[in-house]
Amino acid sequence: MPEAGDPDRGPLRAAFSGLTTRGRSFLAAGAAAAVCAYLLGQEDLLRIGALLALLPLLCVVVLHRTRSRVTAARQLAPARVAAGSESRVRLRLENTARGVPTGLLMLQDRVPYVLGPRPRFVVDRIESGGRREVTYRVRSDLRGRYPLGPLQLRLTDPFGLVELNRSFTAFDVMTVLPKIEPLPATALGGDAAGFGEGGRRSPAITGEDDVIPRDYRHGDDVRRVHWRSTARRGSLMVRREEQPRQDRCTVLLDTRRRGYEQDGADPAFERAVSGAASAVAHLVERGYAVRLVTDTGAVLPGEDGEQPDPAEIGALVMDGLASVEHSDGMGFEGAREALLRRDPGLLLAFVGTVAKEPAAELAALRRGGAPAVAFVAAGQLDARLEQRRMERLEEGGWTVLAHHRDSSLAELWRTASRATLGR
Template identity: 80%
Template sequence: MPDSGTENRGPLRAALSGLTTRGRSFLAAGAAAGVCAYLLGQPDLLRIGALLALLPLLCVLVLHRTRSRITAARQLTPARVSAGSESRVRLRLENSVRGVPTGLLMLQDRVPYALGPRPRFVVDRIESGGRREVSYRVRSDLRGRYPLGPLQLRLADPFGLVELSRSFTAYDVMTVLPKVEPLPASPLGGDAAGHGDGGQRTLAVTGDDDIIPRDYRHGDDLRRVHWRSSAHRGALMVRREEQPMKDRCTVLLDTRRRGYDDDGPSSAFEQAVSGAASAVAHLIARDYAVRLVTDTGAVLPEQDSERPDPTETGGLILDGLAVVDHSDGHGFEGARETLSRRDPGLVIAFLGSVGAEPAEQLAGLRQRGGGAVAFVAAGQLDPMLEERRMERLRERGWTVLAHRPDVSLAELWQSASRQTRGL
């Protein structure tokens, strides 16, 4: 997104504050020469004093005018990247002052600490109507949204008498998404009700009494007009088109702070977030209707669409995962309440450490005959205790796998596929 801004012209009094030590010395020397010329009656000394005093003032006027007429634009490519990937930032400066070139320009773009040191550039004079472009790269191993900018600009005259600063107001946002791991095509189950091999079913509408007509829209075929409903409503109604019922899947992400014992890019929580992002991207690519639910009951995307765009849905979920943080909850009551409003279909959960009470709450999330797979972060507790806690979920019909840092999610996905198919 372009980052451009302009700044209102400040009073000359503020511009005079940009005089350097050399510029102030010139003013003082000019004033002293003027006083001496008056006392001694030396007109030549007066001309020298006037030159010394007027030179820094002239530089102030020129830079003050130039500063307000320099425009800047920022281009971020791409604006959304995965953690560990780079993005290039291009800064373009343009001098729109007629007939007046700029002096030396010093640029500094504000970037968060997580993206690296602040980039600084020195740009030589820009002729009237000219442009200059500089670029730098940013990357982060931490997901999140990071503001880039505003750009700070410092102008200096060729004599080093004046330095004026300007700060633009506009900024761009770089979104760092969780890492997405490619997953194998091995299905975990799920038809339109959450079961099967991932095919689609079609809701056929035949007959006059078993359909739900909708309002007529411009361009609809008149042969699809439902006359009985039109007469009843007093407006044209048409039969709905056959609509495919997509396989449904709910990805559950455990964000409870008490479920994880560490932080950082390689923590178990980040592993769970990355796993959820990988599952969402994989399932959407296989044409599932996917939504993400956290332990608190938060849902992404927030609203279900009649004909959702898979690319848009995936983007909304990944953007939400880029900024998801720990919750202070103790269990999964919020998730259970949210999922009770609609059949969740296949449930794929990425969990932290799960105690007895949360395990009981998770048991109710699995629908009768539906699939439920849990990837539980391992390596945080005693191995025997972790196994007992995972066994609680298995007893309630879940397929449970230990998600260890040294085992890829792709391997676990294949193992889960074999278990859910009874192989």
């Protein structure tokens, strides 16, 4: 993290508000001694009064200067963690004042309550140009994006006469990813065209060329020049090698609030988010081109421009799932429009309860003979009612599995694999 915030550089007179009871008592005693010295004509008493009054004033000036010369930085390791894992936070303080050490420092870093109590530290004086580091750990079982900071600093002098506060402005964000359940290495179908076991074909390896030529680029092998197209276009054209086709998968996440409204503590929605994250992580590891679509039509990692590599896709989708929230939508119209813009390939849906009309919309999302599997967050309604709603999806060619609170996603994955490969 870069240097934290801008220091508080208020006028010097504002620093006098930091005088403690002891400091104010010293001022009052000094003033009283000075008055008595004047009335009694005692020079020694005047010197004592001056010392009592000047000591807190000197502490105010020194601390005010030191406060604006203390910088802070924060480092998270790592900044992205899975739910239930810890992240280590390191705070580094530096005294940039020349020739002036700090007094006693008391630190407090602001953290959300879900990450634990606010960490507090006491740091001894820091010499001019010196540094000090303190560390603490944060942990959350709930996914989300949590701000850490800003840091609050309190400085005191060795005599306890002055206390000055300093609040930095910079903060960092800790991303807690959804829980991921390891899935078995079984196929759910979905080759490069969206069907089958997932075998990749690469005509380039066997020497076959794409029939569509492209413009010559510096460094291209001249043996690949396509002379017929070159003569037709008047510029060098080369035969383009066909790239290996990549298996595709679309993970659909139902975020409709009404799909989980019967679930008071909301574990069903978190179960669906965790299931989607597990599927994305598993498929990215197996080399699939994965994208996440929600019922509103939101798409991750996006559809514009050049697509990132699989590792970046997984990171982008996970970051999106870390902060995904409920939508107020009624159906899956937004998802339908997003799926129409690109062949979804293998379609995996993690949904809540689905009424008649949304079930019809969801069933229509399956295109052609592509495998489609729906993991329904069951246990929110009467068992017979849930069964009837799941049957509506099955009539549309979906493989439908009940994702109960105590069910294992790995076992459901194996069941889905047997069902899709047996179709």
